[in-house]
Amino acid sequence: MRNGTCERRTTETSISVALSLDANGERQIDTGIAMFDHLLAQWAFYARVALVVNARSLDRIEHHLIEDAAIAVGRACAQALGDRRTIARFSTIVLPMDDALVRCSLDFGGRPYARIELGPLPERIEDLAAPMIAHVLTTFAMESGCALHVDRLAGADPHHVIEAAFKALGRACREAWQLDASFDGYLSTKGMLA
Numbered sequence: 001m002r003n004g005t006c007e008r009r010t011t012e013t014s015i016s017v018a019l020s021l022d023a024n025g026e027r028q029i030d031t032g033i034a035m036f037d038h039l040l041a042q043w044a045f046y047a048r049v050a051l052v053v054n055a056r057s058l059d060r061i062e063h064h065l066i067e068d069a070a071i072a073v074g075r076a077c078a079q080a081l082g083d084r085r086t087i088a089r090f091s092t093i094v095l096p097m098d099d100a101l102v103r104c105s106l107d108f109g110g111r112p113y114a115r116i117e118l119g120p121l122p123e124r125i126e127d128l129a130a131p132m133i134a135h136v137l138t139t140f141a142m143e144s145g146c147a148l149h150v151d152r153l154a155g156a157d158p159h160h161v162i163e164a165a166f167k168a169l170g171r172a173c174r175e176a177w178q179l180d181a182s183f184d185g186y187l188s189t190k191g192m193l194a
């Protein structure tokens with residue numbers, strides 16, 4: 001089983017994440033921020049992972065809580081992926097949700113990069129500050145070791161746009177993390193992922 005955990009305790013937050021890649025989308029997520037829980041649940045469900053996230057703020061600063069939870073989820077992914085032998089590595093998903101259409105394209109080759117283009121968003125979406133959305137996606141890319149491109153292709157409702165982004169990321173992770181039986185080793189002409 002490909003499992004990862006991350007315990008992160010600082011003066012700002014207390015975060016606990018447990019992740020299993022080969023699962024069925026079951027999740028238990030509590031960050032105290034309903035919209036963030038909702039987005040993590042969408043990601044986990046469509047990635048078909050098992051995800052436990054318990055995140056508590058110790059300094060009552062929302063930015064720290066969300067940032068640290070994203071770091072912990074990304075690190076748990078990196079640990080679960082291990083040496084990344086035989087993973088399919090790439091995926092591109094274009095995902096509709098009513099008016100919204102979002103493309104997520106990624107490479108889990110281990111070189112972190114993020115380009116997040118979600119267009120104009122209101123200051124807050126439900127109880128989540130909008131600037132945190134790109135921050136979460138970028139942090140995930142840096143800590144999990146993927147090159148991540150997310151583009152809003154259409155969308156009027158900001159809730160739909162960001163929800164579609166996390167669903168697309170989940171579907172793309174599921175594809176990229178699948179083991180490809182057509183080769184034995186690393187999916188790279190270099191013979192390694194670096």
Ligand SMILES: [Mn+2]
Pocket residue numbers: 038159163
């Ligand atoms: Mn929703």
